Amino acid sequence: MPDEVKYPIRVSVSEAARLFGVDPHTVRRALKAQELRYIVVQGRYKINFDSLVSWSQNRSTVKRKMEQKGIGQYVDHWKIKTKKFSPDSKIVAERGSQNAERKTKNSDLRTQSSELPIEDEESHSKSQ
Numbered sequence: 001m002p003d004e005v006k007y008p009i010r011v012s013v014s015e016a017a018r019l020f021g022v023d024p025h026t027v028r029r030a031l032k033a034q035e036l037r038y039i040v041v042q043g044r045y046k047i048n049f050d051s052l053v054s055w056s057q058n059r060s061t062v063k064r065k066m067e068q069k070g071i072g073q074y075v076d077h078w079k080i081k082t083k084k085f086s087p088d089s090k091i092v093a094e095r096g097s098q099n100a101e102r103k104t105k106n107s108d109l110r111t112q113s114s115e116l117p118i119e120d121e122e123s124h125s126k127s128q
Helices: 013-020 024-032 049-058 060-068 071-078 089-115 121-127
Strands: 038-041 044-048
Touching (some): 013 024, 013 044, 013 060, 060 071
Antiparallel strands (some): 038 044
16 A cells, blocks of 8 residues: 555544444554554544555454455455456447447437428428
8 A cells, every 4th residue: 555645535433343344342442552543533533444454454353354244245346357457258248239239229210210201491381
């Protein structure tokens, strides 16, 4: 993690506990033991998210709870499984066929609308 983050993300004690799947008392004990970096805003702790991540990875119990109950249970959905950060080829193929279908439908609609007779003002005024 970078030494100095320009716009650090800070969370409250309850948010940290919920994100990492631990009891708020666990987070408060870490604060008391000075294991986390934080600031105090209007009498409330605002904990630096990067220090929370480091702390959770260094404690096996917290790491396990984070993976089971906290934000870790969603991480598998975020991982990109193909090479060089490219999207899954199946997804690309599906989206490509969906886009082709949309283009076909749109061109059909344009063709139908161009086939409709257009009355000009002269013929409209003559009929009145």
